[in-house]
Amino acid sequence: MSTEATTAPEGTSPSGAGPLGRVRDRAQLGLCAALAVVGVVVLVDAASLGRVTSSNDPIGPRAMPFVVGGLLLLVSVLYALDVLRGGVGEAEAGEDVELGQRADWKTVGILAGAFALNALLIEPLGWVISGALLFFLSAFALGNRHHVRGLAIGIAMSLVTFYAFAIGLGVNLPAGILQGIL
Amino acid sequence: MDNVNALLGGFAAVITPMNLLIALLGVTVGTAVGVLPGIGPAMTVALLLPVTYGLPVEQSLILFGGIFYGGMYGGSTTSILLNTPGESASVVTALEGNKMAKAGRAAQALATSAIGSFVAGTIATAAIVFVMPQVVDFAITLGSPEFLAIILVAFVGTAAILGSSRVRGFAALLVGLALGLVGTDFVTGQQRLTFGSPFLADNIDVVVVAVGIFAVGEALWVAAHLRRKAATVIPVGRPWMSKEDWGRSWKPWLRGTALGFPFGAIPAGGAEIPTFLSYLTERKLTKHPEEFGKGAIEGVAGPEAANNASAAGTMVPLLALGLPTNATAAIIIAAFMSYGIEPGPLLLTKEPDLVWMLVASLFIGNFFLLVLNLPLAPTWAKLLRIPRPYLYAGILFFASMGAYAVNAQPFDLFLLLALGGLGFAMRRFGLPVLPLIVGTILGPLFERHMRRSLQTTGGDISGLVGGPVAWVCYAFVLAVLLWPLVARLIGRGRGGSDDDTPGDDSPPSPGVEYDRVATWEGVGS
Numbered sequence: 001m002s003t004e005a006t007t008a009p010e011g012t013s014p015s016g017a018g019p020l021g022r023v024r025d026r027a028q029l030g031l032c033a034a035l036a037v038v039g040v041v042v043l044v045d046a047a048s049l050g051r052v053t054s055s056n057d058p059i060g061p062r063a064m065p066f067v068v069g070g071l072l073l074l075v076s077v078l079y080a081l082d083v084l085r086g087g088v089g090e091a092e093a094g095e096d097v098e099l100g101q102r103a104d105w106k107t108v109g110i111l112a113g114a115f116a117l118n119a120l121l122i123e124p125l126g127w128v129i130s131g132a133l134l135f136f137l138s139a140f141a142l143g144n145r146h147h148v149r150g151l152a153i154g155i156a157m158s159l160v161t162f163y164a165f166a167i168g169l170g171v172n173l174p175a176g177i178l179q180g181i182l
Numbered sequence: 183m184d185n186v187n188a189l190l191g192g193f194a195a196v197i198t199p200m201n202l203l204i205a206l207l208g209v210t211v212g213t214a215v216g217v218l219p220g221i222g223p224a225m226t227v228a229l230l231l232p233v234t235y236g237l238p239v240e241q242s243l244i245l246f247g248g249i250f251y252g253g254m255y256g257g258s259t260t261s262i263l264l265n266t267p268g269e270s271a272s273v274v275t276a277l278e279g280n281k282m283a284k285a286g287r288a289a290q291a292l293a294t295s296a297i298g299s300f301v302a303g304t305i306a307t308a309a310i311v312f313v314m315p316q317v318v319d320f321a322i323t324l325g326s327p328e329f330l331a332i333i334l335v336a337f338v339g340t341a342a343i344l345g346s347s348r349v350r351g352f353a354a355l356l357v358g359l360a361l362g363l364v365g366t367d368f369v370t371g372q373q374r375l376t377f378g379s380p381f382l383a384d385n386i387d388v389v390v391v392a393v394g395i396f397a398v399g400e401a402l403w404v405a406a407h408l409r410r411k412a413a414t415v416i417p418v419g420r421p422w423m424s425k426e427d428w429g430r431s432w433k434p435w436l437r438g439t440a441l442g443f444p445f446g447a448i449p450a451g452g453a454e455i456p457t458f459l460s461y462l463t464e465r466k467l468t469k470h471p472e473e474f475g476k477g478a479i480e481g482v483a484g485p486e487a488a489n490n491a492s493a494a495g496t497m498v499p500l501l502a503l504g505l506p507t508n509a510t511a512a513i514i515i516a517a518f519m520s521y522g523i524e525p526g527p528l529l530l531t532k533e534p535d536l537v538w539m540l541v542a543s544l545f546i547g548n549f550f551l552l553v554l555n556l557p558l559a560p561t562w563a564k565l566l567r568i569p570r571p572y573l574y575a576g577i578l579f580f581a582s583m584g585a586y587a588v589n590a591q592p593f594d595l596f597l598l599l600a601l602g603g604l605g606f607a608m609r610r611f612g613l614p615v616l617p618l619i620v621g622t623i624l625g626p627l628f629e630r631h632m633r634r635s636l637q638t639t640g641g642d643i644s645g646l647v648g649g650p651v652a653w654v655c656y657a658f659v660l661a662v663l664l665w666p667l668v669a670r671l672i673g674r675g676r677g678g679s680d681d682d683t684p685g686d687d688s689p690p691s692p693g694v695e696y697d698r699v700a701t702w703e704g705v706g707s
Contacts, residue, residue, distance in 0.1 A: 027611075035357070042375065049374065052372065055637075056369075057369045058637060064632070065374060068359045068625075069360075078349050079350070088612075092403065096570055103407060108606075111402060111578065112599060114578075127586075131579060135576065136575075139572055141405070142574055143570075144569070144575075168236070169235065170235075172589075
């Protein structure tokens with residue numbers, strides 16, 4: 001998503017001047033473009049499929065992607081028309097959500113980083129370490145400043161989940177470098 | 183009375199000490215997680231799905247029955263004690279429920295909601311016992327063209343009716359359909375949209391999509407807009423009701439149930455419409471109209487019953503046709519699939535024991551819920567004060583654990599993050615998430631029925647037309663698609679000057695709902 005997405009959803013552009021005068025929240029047009037790109041990707045991929053049809057399967061694997069891709073293009077155009085006529089999708093509210101202020105991209109960035117780090121470390125280091133780190137870093141990003149407590153809760157949670165699910169219920173969670181110790 | 187006998191068999195299977203313990207555990211965990219702010223029933227079930235991987239299928243279904251009703255009830259506690267409902271079905275409960283809580287009647291609001299949920303859940307689950315086998319009897323006579331048409335109704339219904347902006351609903355649906363295409367074609371073995379990745383060749387797991395969109399997307403979205411000052415929680419004692427409260431509640435419970443169940447049971451129903459209808463009905467019928475808007479107990483009792491009855495109603499298309507009509511049902515379908523059980527009209531014939539056991543465990547879970555929630559309400563209320571950094575860090579923690587556990591591939595965690603980004607964008611731009619999940623789950627099924635229908639006619643398009651059931655479905659789809667045009671023509675005919683601004687339709691938010699209730703009133707009178 002473009003950085004324009006940081007603007008609050010309501011009342012971003014004052015009505016009046018310019019051809020895009022009625023457009024509220026222009027980042028929506030970026031979303032329409034993204035939908036169109038997905039549509040094109042689906043169509044190109046479908047076109048690259050071999051024409052395998054048989055009496056058992058008269059339409060083959062290409063028909064459905066062609067329909068989906070074509071409709072994606074159609075909807076992206078209709079969506080853009082809706083936006084140009086002043087349509088705006090209302091951002092989702094929630095118990096802990098305060099809309100109307102700029103999005104906090106730093107927090108989201110650290111969270112995404114912590115999440116990706118977990119994905120990289122889960123097999124070499126094991127779930128107990130990577131999970132505890134994920135919890136600690138996420139809590140930190142979200143404003144937790146009791147570092148020791150955050151780390152302690154993280155370690156406790158990853159140990160409990162490892163023993164309960166991996167050892168108790170046989171769920172797939174790697175032990176990593178702690179193999180043999182846990 | 184075959185149904186009742188089969189149900190009794192289901193009860194016999196459930197009532198062992200171990201299974202009852204699992205049911206109790208499901209209800210407790212479901213309620214506890216559902217109470218947590220920001221976690222609705224769908225996310226509760228998605229996050230807890232991996233817990234069930236290690237269990238045998240019977241016990242995991244019992245656990246699910248508990249989690250299903252527990253998560254539902256937990257959500258309404260949140261909307262009564264904090265005035266910010268997490269999902270559209272609880273919006274109406276919050277209207278009067280939070281007013282009651284603010285006026286010092288939180289205990290009564292929680293009590294009418296708990297008992298109303300129990301009454302509605304029990305009646306509606308009993309209705310499943312009688313309705314579901316009838317639907318199955320009907321459904322097994324249908325062929326692929328009919329199923330194709332019914333799935334199309336589910337698509338159009340979730341995309342165009344449940345949301346408020348049709349074009350946004352269809353955009354979400356199509357993205358879901360595109361996600362459903364990724365992987366190896368089931369007939370020819372060709373790879374579609376896999377970009378050469380062996381991880382994608384195995385299709386994207388629906389659980390990963392659900393956890394990514396619901397849990398990770400939500401956590402990232404909240405993180406970007408975190409309320410720095412925690413919302414005030416209204417303290418509550420043990421729920422109880424006076425004789426007068428009982429007298430004012432029981433009729434709304436029954437009316438709410440009657441409204442909720444049918445809407446849940448049709449493929450494009452949902453809980454939003456029946457909860458509104460119930461609210462409007464109670465406001466019309468009440469002997470205390472002056473209390474509405476200030477905390478009328480009827481305004482909690484009716485919609486809460488409607489919400490639960492509709493949730494139970496979704497079990498009918500879920501078990502009889504394999505069609506998910508709300509987000510929670512979509513995830514239960516995903517759970518079925520992860521056990522290699524194919525949902526659909528043959529489910530009841532192939533796995534009758536499992537189906538009746540699930541229904542029996544719904545009854546039992548519902549009963550435990552009542553026993554558990556009345557005394558434990560003050561404890562649940564304390565959960566609302568959990569520090570937000572720990573709460574959302576915990577969601578990410580459990581989400582990544584669950585997604586990894588599906589296939590034991592770190593790749594799925596990157597996929598989860600990408601889907602979380604998609605979920606974030608959808609919340610930012612007001613795209614509904616349900617059509618996406620429905621598209622991902624039903625897209626492959628739709629394609630299968632489409633290819634099978636055309637097989638019989640050798641590719642001739644007439645194979646899609648089918649019989650009368652399909653015609654009715656197509657007529658419905660056409661009516662929904664053409665409705666805006668028709669409405670505009672009628673508006674012109676009357677000389678109405680309604681400038682059809684698309685911006686006017688916005689998803690539900692408490693403020694908007696008041697307006698909408700007002701408009702509906704206007705239409706009715």
